[in-house]
Amino acid sequence: MCGIAGVIHRDGATSVGKEMTAMLRSLKHRGPDSTGFAVYGVSTPDEYVMRLKLAEREDLDKDHHIRKKIRDRQLQVDELLAELGAETLEVTEPTPYARRYRLRYPGDTRRLATDIEQIEGAEVLSFGSALELIKDLGDATDVSAQYGLGTFRGTHAIGHTRMATESDVDIRSAHPYWAYPYNDISVVHNGQITNYWIMRREMERLGHRFMSNCDSELLAVYTANNLEQGATLEDSLKASIKDIDGVFTYVVATEDELGMAKDTMAAKPMVLYESDNLVALASEEVAIRTLLPHEIDTSDPYDEEVRVWQR
């Protein structure tokens, strides 16, 4: 089933981490397996934030040597960053297997991400000047507390509660997905993509990488590919209605935009609230009501509908 949500403020930064936590908490019944956030903070010139995963959570229970392996991987990442000329300003470790880097890097960020992922067990969850992508097993309350999202300030966010149907229950298969290697682009999806393998092979032939077997990852890679060809976010969303088979409603966020697309069958729900200062959308209105508890006017986007909002 899965639950998806998005919120964008047009009047400056606010507590989007707390807001998205509340929205996803109300969607827990749609997906209790894992929860993910893509939150967009206030960017600082010449600085990037990188979110990194160095192991799966289940590895902590299965592999007796995993803590040593994670330490080795951390050292390799730090050495690589220094070698490539990145200046690490701050490192935090919200969990034994997750790291957040704040850094300056004048070079090619795609190369940086690609080189880091050469290290065994390392996956760059997000890279950008505003985006921070957090995902883990458990519900929104637990994940938010673990990663300190209650105090995160920003302009917009998307989130996901996952009920695993097509792939495993692990962080690798959790949403959101970063549109590697494009800074600050993330995707959440509710549905099933039926031409996943055909499209995946097509994307792989074009040189894109997949980190999981989750069909939703295709939407992130597909979006990245379209943007690489020069398409706008709206162009990409519209093209996906024709190119992607299956039932889907998905939401994409960039550094300053929020967009959504609904498939031709309109089989997956989405409720939308729009005002001058705020746009909120979610699989169910109860999620929007966590931000706006009073009576509001909402609507359902129709089949093949694409919408994009600026912050």
Add this chain to the structure above:
Amino acid sequence: MAEVARGELSAQELRSHEMGMHTEQLGGRSKLAFFDIDLNEPHHGYSLPNAFDVDFNKRAEIDAAELPANAVNLRIRQLMRDGYGTIVIKNPGAKHSMAVGILNRLNLIIEGSLGYFGLGLIDGPNVRISGRVGWSCAENMMSGTILIEKNAGSQFGAAIRGGDLVCKGDVGSRTGIDMKGGTIIVGGNTGAFTGFMMQRGRMVICGNAGKNLGDSMYDGTIYIGGQPASLGVDAVWAEMTELDRQWLERKLRMYDLKPKGGIEIFRKIVAGKQLWNYDNLEPTEKKLVL
């Protein structure tokens, strides 16, 4: 159960046939299970055997702000048991599965919006909703009226069998899917696959409809004031009759939904009946025939 005897068609039945409805006859178990009402029993017609005797002048309020939906539903039932015939629900907060399974005469006023599966399986109440409703509102509704002031989600009135289900705003996709009777009225636009596999009843769309309107409909009638993006498989245009116009005039006036262009803007869609010959045999009976 006594067998239902079918003699000459009544004047009402003749009129409905003239309007292109009820061209098929139910047979077998369906007829026995659903349409055999014993008039000698103390309760019949709109009053179900276990219905509570309620007084519409007795009014109660439920504040749903801090209550889960099942607690609200139990409270409605308790109030009906106590004879309350008018119930107001405040702060429904778009919660799911609220006000379901009401098998009673009741004036129900909902001040706000409902989430998914609201008002499902109801038989008898008259409901007014000042907000909107989410997906699958009034699924399997049997009788009564529901009037929604704002928008509605998809699967609006799925499989309803009777009553009037009215939304003054826009409605999502698959409105009236598998509809088996009653009336659905949409004041605004409706999405794709509206009337999909419709079997009986009437649907009125004052605005436009998405693609595949009336796809695979077996029977029933759809009136549309605007434009459908496309007609579905086996849905065909039919000629409006004077009876159609009279019925539309009366029905839309009841809910204050008469469009600016008047009744003349409406066109009629029925099943072409080329796709599927809807017979009246139950699966077990088919085996006997074959």
